[in-house]
Amino acid sequence: MDKAILIIQCKDQKGIVSAVSAFLYAHQGNILEIDQHVDQELGMFFMRASWELESFGLAKDEIKTVFEQQVGNQFQMQFQLYFNDRKPKMALFVSKQSHCLFDILSRYYSGQFDVEIPLVISNHKDLKRVVEAFRIPFHYVPMDKENKADTEQQQIALLESHDVDFVVLARYMQILSGDFIRKYPNKIINIHHSFLPAFVGAKPYHAAYERGVKIIGATAHYVTEELDAGPIIEQDVARVRHHNTVSDLVQMGQDIEKVVLSKAIKYHLENKVYPFGNKTVIFY
């Protein structure tokens, strides 16, 4: 079914739901989902609505302008409009670890992710054969430690030439520069292998082991310039015991990492994530 998805943010005030739903009704829109959230502290209003396009009274390329005139301007809304007939383009950055990559490819293969994957970029060649079995181009871009900016230029050129919408760091293990991150604001999803904000930084499983925690976790978040501090999209945890070694923690953690990252990708793909400040509204 062809559908439109509208995501709105504005100052909280009376009449917003009424105005948006009246707009959709006036143009014969059959509402499929509608969800709203008010952040009382900030006085901000967030909304997500989706409706069927088939019977809708406005053409796809008219909707934005008409909505702005009839509703958006009045409430000073920021909004995005998406259509599900265009698949987003997702690039994967990987290194040597395979668990997140294979989990994503598995969902891509089975149709669970409604996405195009025009390329996988890696600083190691290990995962090339399996990626290509899924008929996805694999680009080996070695990390030039002396000149990281050059490496990133090559990566960005690849992303731009493939018209990539967003990037997933599937255990990429390298820190992106501020220049790279600013090109893709809230468009780079990372998986951190701890229950943030616990164990920020490198070697979180070692740190968890040293502290003697009884539960470990993983966190998918948008990448911002401050390391491991971006808006959290999804988290999950697993129970560990005293007899689990660091290596057990790594293996148990991988099961969480891959599911958490894939859930975050799915929310992002379905336009269900609204980042604001260092938080997210997730309309699921």
Place this chain on the structure above:
Amino acid sequence: MDKAILIIQCKDQKGIVSAVSAFLYAHQGNILEIDQHVDQELGMFFMRASWELESFGLAKDEIKTVFEQQVGNQFQMQFQLYFNDRKPKMALFVSKQSHCLFDILSRYYSGQFDVEIPLVISNHKDLKRVVEAFRIPFHYVPMDKENKADTEQQQIALLESHDVDFVVLARYMQILSGDFIRKYPNKIINIHHSFLPAFVGAKPYHAAYERGVKIIGATAHYVTEELDAGPIIEQDVARVRHHNTVSDLVQMGQDIEKVVLSKAIKYHLENKVYPFGNKTVIFY
């Protein structure tokens, strides 16, 4: 804050959200929460909306009639209207086991449950002292096995004399008659000590032990005439291991039972549960 809560059910059709939100806006209602659900299979629409009463343009006793005229009739809606300035009255039925009762009393004491508890009814005297420490009247109504109908008549008389809105069976251990149940449709909440529909009936922990399951659970549901088959409100589970005895399962299960039952009570109290058929919509 004084607020109104409207719960709606009707056949799915275009314009419902628009009509309800326009009604609220037209009368200066500040929407606090709005949530909707469409059951595609049944073609049914469900909605829950809450708004502030202070600035609202209709008096509390007008709202029902005006809404019916302006919105309800047009869409052939069934709806209920609640106001949070009247605390619902909840009766507790208990037997000898204390874990669910004490959990409920604890939440009542701390103000987590916005409810009145005009009475506790029990077929045993064991729990009298603690109930009375919470300044709640305790009624001992022994079960007359020869004449269960008489016992239930006494119970119903107590409920009616206290104007009770709904009943919670906090491990009451007796099966209510169809006559009793029909007096309180979707107004009696029971906790069953298994992950329904597994292990229906008596001694579910024994059955779980015999089957060798690795996870046990508990289920809060509305009581219907078919045993353990009513609409499920909430469930949760806990992991068990081969070394756990039946008695371990009973203890581990109690932790789940009490939390699941209390969550179900909270959803019911906040008018967030919409039962239909043998299912529930939970607007949380």
Place this chain on the structure above:
Amino acid sequence: MDKAILIIQCKDQKGIVSAVSAFLYAHQGNILEIDQHVDQELGMFFMRASWELESFGLAKDEIKTVFEQQVGNQFQMQFQLYFNDRKPKMALFVSKQSHCLFDILSRYYSGQFDVEIPLVISNHKDLKRVVEAFRIPFHYVPMDKENKADTEQQQIALLESHDVDFVVLARYMQILSGDFIRKYPNKIINIHHSFLPAFVGAKPYHAAYERGVKIIGATAHYVTEELDAGPIIEQDVARVRHHNTVSDLVQMGQDIEKVVLSKAIKYHLENKVYPFGNKTVIFY
């Protein structure tokens, strides 16, 4: 590190732990893990011990006989002895669904499973290309519905020619005959897409949707002749809501299925599962 693993079952009696640990000590065995379980109801004793082989005073091919003479016979033990220098051989049976297969291949690739996979058998060709990218032979054995026995004969011939130790049904979707099952007692692991014993049989997600449960699950078990009734190895669950469709349940369930099946495989591979009756002891 080369190690031996001993799994014991016998009637419960005094002195077993002492006799086994004295045996290991007498032959200079450095105990790595020791775990025991007494089923009080059945009066049965279960034990798992592992120790380093390097410094051990008995040759690998002597251990069985000497243990039997010095300990096993006295307590009338049934026991198995394993060495970690021989990788078990696992065959995968699949159909069209890929999520469990890819999860297993991913763990095989990363070295998380210490196993050989000499072949994948399928009644459909869909998954051939990806399996072969992992350099595993893929055998297409179409299901001859008129003559299922013939199909099973081909499958068994393949298993025998590859000296397969155990079989994993990774969403194979066909019911094996009693003849097949009796050839591999407690050597065939299946994943059932419900929280058994709830929703036995076909279409469990549809049944879960109809019943309105708030939690769904998956169960890995050894295959026995009675359908879905074999010893449970592992289970897990996920929370669902009223707005989740059957198709959502299927997708959410796949995340549980694959992790539960892979955990069960890992326990089996590490000789941590002791099935008895329709239960299992899991020494983890």
Place this chain on the structure above:
Amino acid sequence: MDKAILIIQCKDQKGIVSAVSAFLYAHQGNILEIDQHVDQELGMFFMRASWELESFGLAKDEIKTVFEQQVGNQFQMQFQLYFNDRKPKMALFVSKQSHCLFDILSRYYSGQFDVEIPLVISNHKDLKRVVEAFRIPFHYVPMDKENKADTEQQQIALLESHDVDFVVLARYMQILSGDFIRKYPNKIINIHHSFLPAFVGAKPYHAAYERGVKIIGATAHYVTEELDAGPIIEQDVARVRHHNTVSDLVQMGQDIEKVVLSKAIKYHLENKVYPFGNKTVIFY
């Protein structure tokens, strides 16, 4: 059943399990549970064994000396010996919040905790009536902010006069001095309302809300002089969403706090916790 429990710690070396189990067998001990753990990193060995006293060949007051001579000295073991015929004495420290206290009292009432509670100490009078309904003396010891040492002296005098074995801070909300803590090493259990080490210190739910985490937690730990850094006994978590306010987090967190604290108390009561450094071995 009368039983003995032996908890051992020593340098890892060959023959420990053999020596301990041979000792028990030589004196006709029927082993009920035996569990061991080797910390490979530290080279430390931990063990817990329990056995029936009835048929045991040594008198209760001989066991310690004989074990030391026959086993303990040889391996330079540190060990503790417990008998289940003496109930430990637990003091509860509370303030105004009731959820943890009522949960503990509920388990005490139902016999789930095999413990004596000779007193509850509080710096507020609010919870007096309910505590006394359970026939437990309630001591009001107001916090003298100018002279905290005096207040603690009163508390310690009460603990000593009641021969208290260990102390539970059931949301006591005051920080104990180093002098107090050193009197009860690994004998004071606290519940911290975050998933430590995330959100150390005051107001963790506010901090969790600000950070936008998707999961909150609670941690039971032994109190050491460094705030919130003592050995963790138990943790658990709950999922939260963007629409949950700080006040929701507080309520949802209370459900975790009380269950986590009560589990920690149970492990401690059953002598299943072995703290070492800032970690714990939990023999469950």
